[in-house]
Amino acid sequence: MIDHSKFPDPVYKETVLAPLFDAVKAHYADHMGAINRAHLVMLAETQILSSEQASAIANALVDIEAQIDVEKQVYTGEHEDYFFLIEAELRQRLGDLGGSLHTARSRNDMDHTLFKFALQSRAEAMMGQLQGLAAALIDKARQEAKTPIVAYTHGQPAQPSTFGHYLASVIEVLLRDCARLDAAIVGLDHCPMGAAAITTSGFPIDRQRVSDLLGFSAPLRNSYGCIASVDYITGLYSALKLVFLHLGRVVQDMAFWSSFEVSQLYVPNALVQISSIMPQKRNPVPIEHMRHLASISVGRCDMMVNIMHNTPYTDMNDSEGEVQQAGYAVFESGGRMIALLGAFLPACSINVERVHTNADSACITITELADTLVRLEKLSFRQAHEIAAETAKAVIAENKPLREGFVSFCRAFETEVGRSSRLGKEAFSQAVAIETFVAVRDRFGGPAPHALVDAFEAYQGDLARLVANKNARQKRRSTAQENLKKAFSNLLEI
Template identity: 30%
Template sequence: MWGGRFAEGPAAVMREINASIGFDKRLWRQDIAASKVHVAMLAAQGIVDQADADAIEEGLDRIADDYEADGVPEDASLEDIHMHVEARLAELIGPAAGRLHTARSRNDQVATDFRLWVRDAIDEAGAGIAALQRALVSRAAEHAGTVMPGFTHLQAAQPVTLGHHLMAYYEMLRRDRSRFADARARLNESPLGSAALAGTGFPVDREATALALGFDRPTANSLDAVSDRDFALDYLMSATQCALHLSRLAEELILWASQPFGFVQLSDAWSTGSSIMPQKRNPDAAELTRGHSGRILGAMASLCVTMKGLPLAYSKDMQDDKQPVFDAHDLLGLCLAAMTGMIESAAFQSERMRALAAAGHATATDLADWLVREAGVPFREAHHITGRAVKLADKAGVALWELTIDQLRSVDERIGPAVFDVLSPDASVKSRTSYGGTAPARVRERIAAARKELGISG
């Protein structure tokens, strides 16, 4: 490959450290697609003969069929997927194969292939996120009125509905999809034709190859085009944010599935047992999702560190750009699929949730709000009155909403019987009618809007 410049071949260790075929073989579809577009442009521009272009295209199709059927063979001496394709093409069609690399470099070639691959990965992520969103919306619709404790500091704070809680994750995932969509829009420029770093003197048509590959336009600067990996970092940062959201949901399922909570029972399909304790049902899929989020974050950090000190244009360090992206892609796909399966099949324990919704006097804020709204009490004073009512309930060993009207009036005579319209957990959630609130009517409105966003009929 290096021609007459080097008198000796590389040392064995050099061949090993230099070779990337073990992982970049995943780019073979993109490499062949971009090569076919490139050679078609070369023929259209009169840079290569049409007969040679036809032979190259036919050979590339044969290579694609072979790789599809048998996988990509690995030869460290050929370094990467690009040279594997070119070497096999030469075996199939002879010297004409050498014309394929006219007016391009492996620098713009790999940048193009990798962008194409990441674009596909973004589309996969969007589909996986949408599937999980659909599962969340479906279960939220079932439980729009199911009362459960809402927490701050992992302490019971105010009653909410399970539907509202699940839809909070829908909103997180909606932002994740938008981040991936933004990343896709930014990456959709074609580096092909930038050559090694300075462009090419051949009369190439970069607009034609860009459009043929589904890009919006060619990149505007050849130096930037071959050395830019922002698109990979955008993908990893989007994947990291999504993984963090999945990890939070996984953590809640893990807590909820524990006996102290008892809010959910995960299906056998998403649980494992113990090698020694036959009674155990371990939420391993959720725990692995939580763990994998750290690996995805690590992949993002890895590529950031690789890129942070590189001068223009291409440096061999950038060979390490793909493995973090490939790893994050594989892990994110697994986590999205696993979380979708867990949500779809989870058995939520509604009665247990309702029983704990009043724990810790979770409707205390409703009493304070009622005093402000109905009795004209300044909120800070209402807060103190409510604190005394909570103390009384603790002393009586009852929930706040189980105090009698006489007991409440002993705390403050301005409290009237109408307070019970908001003081029970059910009444509390029903009263939270502000936009985005937990009132079942509001939750159902958001579910309807989410169905429309996802294209779900009915």
């Protein structure tokens, strides 16, 4: 069969090739320039190309960058993609020598290096946002270390704690999520260059040198894995998914706490919208936006991981241009969610009066009454629990706060034990006070002030280590940029 068709098919051009070309302009052109310069330096240093050849190519690259406005380029189909456009420009200036820049490399190793570059910058920016959120929450938790709240289990009032203690829990999860993201960023930090198509090259290339010049921590060792493994994608988006899944749960609490019936959380006017018809409404709408932005981000992360499911272990477009670009939306929606949460939580406050009202209505300090009876009266916890339960039932039935339930307590104690309690009225009131409940829980991880001070110091240390990791990576990459600039400039002067 004689095939008279000519590449590219117009539909293929419009549906695939042109959008991919535009994506390169938007996301990868600068990174491709860096790869070209680093690879050329390596070819010269290993004498795969002579100094004169490398110098000619270096000057041509500078000429191309000066003459071609990347933003104004439109895909015509004359060249398959942006890579071949640059190579055509080199060959136009240098003849056959223009094709020598591609010695010992492939679009395969180049593409995955480009994708890692694009993900590094986005992931580091998000890491910076999360570290900023963690720092803001630590500051807020310190301020609220003694502010009482009602803690809920199964949607019901359970025990008193403090807003600082609650936020400390959020901070711990956030820092663990940051540690997972930090590890995923390390997975982006190994350079595929030198793998070529699959199996490296018969030329004496120096993979370490290219990796160093591009700011990676090291080359990715196995050349097959450089172009086939996608765990740098699945690992990153899995780590990101957990960030938004976990933050979304906190946002859901904020919705519950700020409801009219609970009113434990006060959302300031700056973060409240009104109803167009109901003048009494104070709608904390940012909560809903944070919740759906978190959910959108989780869904987008799932999309990226699921795209890789049941794909072959090889170089494939399923992990490349369009897929990579789709994943960048996670950083857009997720970045907005983190920024909004970072403004929202520090601005909110606890309605302490309502906390006490709810605490009184639900007898949430009753556990400490049982504990006090175990310590003071030497009862078993189960026996003390029964007395406390009867006391709570009585005061709730009488619609009065627990602190006014001394008579009910005495009656329940005598019924259960057969004698009067040694716990006097004043001691009873102290035992069922929120302040007492919190203060006596001065254990590792508890809500008491001393325990929280130790926790905050630990969080600051964890955060400092994450910040140091990020700064070290940034310093290495900045140094690499300077080294590449110098090494490439040396080629221009030959």
